[in-house]
Amino acid sequence: MEATKNIIELCDGDIDKTFRKKQIYDAVFKKGVIDFAAISTIPKDLRNGLSQKFHILEVKEAARKESLDGTVKFLFKLHDGKYIESVFLIDKNNHVTFCISSQVGCRMGCVFCKTGTMGLLRNLSATEILSEVLYLYHFMAAEKGLKNQLFNIVYMGMGEPLDNFDNVMESVSLITNSAFFGLSASRITISTCGLVDKIDSALRRFPTLRFALSLNHSIQEEREKIMPIAKKISLDEIAVKLKKLYAEFKNRFTLEYVLIKNVNMNKKEIDAMQRFHHQAFHINLIPLNHSDDLVKRPEEKEIAYFMQELERRHFCVTRRYRRGADIDAACGELCYKENLDA
DSSP: OOOOEEGGGOOGGGSSSHHHHHHHHIIIIITOOOOGGGOTTSOHHHHHHHHHHEESOSOEEEEEEEOTTSOEEEEEEOTTSOEEEEEEEEOTTOOEEEEOOSEEEESSOOTTOSGGGGEEEEEOOHHHHHHHHHHHHHIIIIISOOTTOOEEEEEOSSSOGGGGHHHHHHHHHHHHOTTTTOOOGGGEEEEESSOGGGHHHHHHHSTTOEEEEEOOOSSHHHHHHHOGGGGTSOHHHHHHHHHHHHHHHOOOEEEEEEEOTTTSOSHHHHHHGGGGOSTTEEEEEEEOSOOOSSOOOOOHHHHHHHHHHHHHTTOOEEEOOOSSGGGTOSTTOOOOGGGGGO
16 A cells, blocks of 8 residues: 655645645644544545545654643654654643654753663654644643644754754744644744754744753853763854844843752852843753752752842843653653664
């Protein structure tokens, strides 16, 4: 049997009337339907025909874990037997965020991130990334009952998004396409550990796209110890580059700072943050979400001191609180070692 095509390849020649195409896309991308048989607005014969020629998803749910705080982590199986994890986040005000992966594993090797222990197994295609969003949207609409709910997307799951630049940009193009989700690029945030040379190209294509840079240390030689990518671009270069982009696009950058006990929380680190004391930056403090033999989560009084010192110096700073900690779904915890055997 000939391989089926992804739903985005659906063309007018595959259906009797052009308006049917809109009905199909509306069912999938506006209502969260992920089975052709469930599209009640089109004839049964057409549903059967589409099922034989096209597929809606390129991921299959293998498992899920639900947190006490409402976070849900999904394990998805890919066509080649590899696995990725994606996270559905919802706050007390029913604001929804999809945390999606861009690679199977990651090759950046940051010492505080469990995903990096997998190494990079492969990139995700644009349609695989889109499928993560489709499935989480289906879950939101069908199981959470939040139909027509606006949502945000963060590329903060497995992988370094800008290390898979072309596929990630194509996925953003699909997600923002008015024929599909039509989501504003301003609702999408891409997190990078430091591949800032690619941000320029991304913003020229999507000027309102949001970016978060994993800073994690304010002293160059120390940052290199915990983030190998730091050896390729200095903190001074990052600051200059992002300030220049802010001047052009007026798009503020989030600096993610993972707080690690006895590593990056002393007064000298706070002093060295001065290069980022600029309207271009918002600092988001992320207390380490796990402890092991290499890194430790700081105590609450240490976290409070660090934040208060930055506030006293008039930095724009916020703290990210843990979501999904009881199911290993928090920042830096996505990891599926069974991929190595697949």
